[in-house]
Amino acid sequence: MIPRLTLTGIRKSFGATRALDGVDLNVQPGEVHAIIGENGAGKSTLMRVLSGAHRPDEGEIRFDGELVDFAGPRDSQSIGIAMIYQELNLAPDLSVCENITLGREPRTSGTTIRRLARGVGWVDRAAERQWATEALQKLNCGHLSLDRQAGELSIAEQQMVEIARAVVTSTNNSSSSLKLLILDEPTSSLTQVDTQRLFDVIERLAADGVSILYISHFLEECERIADRFTVLRDGRTVATGRMPGEHSDQANLPSVTKHTDDERTDVDDANVQSPAVADDDPPTPMDQIIRYMVGRDMSDLYPKFTHTRGEVALEVKQVCSEAGPRSVSFQLHRGEILGIAGLIGAGRTETLRAIFGLDAITDGVVCVAGKPPAPRRPDLSWVRDSMGLVSEDRKNEGLFLDRSLTDNLTITRMDSYRKAGLLDIGAMSRSTQTWMQRLDVKASSAQQPIGELSGGNQQKIALARLLHHDCEILLLDEPTRGIDIGSKGVIYRQIGELAASGKAILLVSSYLPELLGVCDSIGVFSRGVLTDVRETSQWTEHELLTAAIG
Ligand SMILES: Nc1ncnc2c1ncn2[C@@H]1O[C@H](COP(=O)(O)OP(=O)(O)OP(=O)(O)O)[C@@H](O)[C@H]1O
Known part of the structure; x- marks a missing residue:
């Protein structure tokens, strides 16, 4: 079978930060593949490379066997890749229907007048509603009203509208049908009932041949939904294999591959298979996957x-x-x-x-x-x-994203750093470094703008502020939320x-x-x-x- 996606030696740096340092990944059609790794391991960066938001510095991406190079998100979408970010991206004032077809609105065709109207962008409303209805029905969400404003929907409903938007091209344009859906921490704001609904949708899409890349720090969920996993550590692939859940038995897919070129991996090599694979090899136990991820036992x-x-x-x-x-x-x-x-x-x-x-x-x-x-x-x-509060809404009210780690950490205790009316910047920075070490925060320095950190590392600083405030x-x-199991x-x-x-x-x-x-x-x-x-x-x-x- 030609793999849906093959990544070889993907590298990506931001200034001095090497976010991806040699990622290899292999995903089959119809496979649900979990991407697992500590905070800052490079998962989101890798997904942004696949969605065309970042261009890799080095490495090769093959999609359905073809070498591809994305100049931007449109290139990636045009071959059937869709990404659902943790922070959903709907236009809150538009209707469900308008959101689903946004940017791909069906145009009128037929009569001269209609063709003229098409030239000035006349949307065929009947076709638009039909597309949206079909996409929602495909996800078993036909009950969602097309006319409701997106801003009124629950998080779970908004997520379904986003997935329907990804599906809509497949219903209407076979050259760019949905082939790879990337979900980044999709359940972090969902109830258990909504999570189960999402899993039903994932299974439905996978049964139709859509490959799913599933990123989550909830390893129980990965176990439930994924066929195989790949572990990233410090921007590199360190292991890939079968998931221990029920899905792993059904997948006719390769078993564990330990990427032995990673010298920094101090994990136990027992049970690790050689790169030669066999379909009946056993799934990898979860405690071993955790060891690959954090480099130690988490008993x-x-x-x-x-x-x-x-x-x-x-x-x-x-x-x-x-x-x-x-x-x-x-x-x-x-x-x-x-x-x-x-x-x-x-x-x-x-x-x-x-x-x-x-x-x-x-x-x-x-x-x-x-x-x-x-x-x-x-x-x-x-x-x-x-009293101290760690807000659940980190981005909007928990942190000053454009300010440094130091500013974010010391903001509530500035007075204690004042000497003769001046702030002791050195002492502020030293305190920040102490907390960075204690909570294992990955950042280039205490002066880095916190918005550049991975989500989990931002969350650690939000908590460290309270600890520092005493x-x-x-x-x-x-x-x-969003924090890896080690942290x-x-x-x-x-x-x-x-x-x-x-x-x-x-x-x-x-x-x-x-x-x-x-x-x-x-x-x-x-x-x-x-x-x-x-x-x-x-x-x-x-x-x-x-x-x-x-
Ligand atoms: N735009 C950027 N500028 C500077 N550094 C960045 C940028 N984007 C990512 N990084 C760095 O790249 C590294 C990988 O980050 P990434 O967000 O991919 O990690 P992650 O595995 O998704 O983490 P998490 O589980 O916490 O979301 C981190 O050290 C992060 O600070």
Whole structure:
């Protein structure tokens, strides 16, 4: 079989940063292939090379056996490659139908008048609706109204509209039918139900011969959906093979290849197959895939720290806000990690925002360490109360993307670096380097603009700011979103150490294994109401999910 995609020796640098340093990849038609790697390993850069957004400095791309060279995204689209980015790209004011056909609108044809109209860009609305309907039906999303504004849709629905846009060419132009769909962290903002729907769509497309490149830090998902995997490390391919999930048995595909030219890989070579492949070779166990990725075992992902519950640090009494929470009450103690589960949109983020003083409270009070509540909100009570918030919306409100790592990390503690009215830039930079080392942040220097870092490394700095500020109460909203498994381990260790030193931690997460692994107790939000708070040992994943659905 001619491979759908073959990459050989792809290299790409940004100034002194070598993002890709020799990537080899082989993907078959109809195969779901997971791209796995630590933060900064080069996954997104590689996908941008494939989507035509970046041109590689070196290396060869073959698509259906043909050598290709993309001058821009249109070249890549024209041969049937589509990329769905983590941050979705719809025009919010246009309808579902208009978004699906955007840039590929069917033109009128037939009569002279129509042909004239075509010259000035007259869109054939009937054909446009038919194309959009067919594309949505192909994804089993025929229920989505073509006339709804894209901005009104849920994240999951928006994602389906984007995939439908990728599919629309295939329905109408056989020369550029969809052949390779790239999904970058597609489930990071999806509920479990929506994730399953997405997987159904992926399976449907793969059965039609579309190849899928699936990037995710949720290895359980990769295991569920992918046939094969490739691990990138420091911009290089270090291993490729069969996934251990049920899919791997069905795929008539090569087994593990360890790329032995990678001298930096200190992983165990046992079980690694030679590049010669056999169809009946076994899948690669997940713990070995993790070793390829991070270079060590991850048996201690959730390290246990002895910590004792102290006095009440934060008391939330019957808090309501227009944004979501309805009469929310709980206590958070010093030395406690309280987890908050719930579906996306259940009111978890809004509760954190109300506690932190970002949103007005319409009823109820927030008391910190027995002090009287702040007279009004929004306000800056977080400063008085030594509270820190890691926002789930890193790009829009969590970070100053065009400022350096140092500025982002030290911004809340500038005063401590002031000497005789001047800022001690050297000391700020040294503090940043210390935190970069502790959280294993990959960046060229503390002065690099944070927007140039990979998503996971940006997230680590957002968290490091709170650690550096030495807050007493930490409100963490999806703090490990987009973070690789090795760095998750580092962050869980930090959280454990913070609790052991008497800090109070409120951890909102959609990743249930994380809540069960890290927290002392867990509460569940359902439709703006905190329904149930129990010791962690009294919850299972299934029970958490059932309580969240309500
Ligand atoms: N435009 C850019 N300018 C400078 N450096 C960049 C740019 N884009 C990527 N890099 C660097 O290239 C490296 C690889 O980044 P990339 O985003 O591809 O990693 P990733 O594997 O997708 O990481 P993550 O899992 O955190 O999203 C990183 O060191 C990053 O800082």
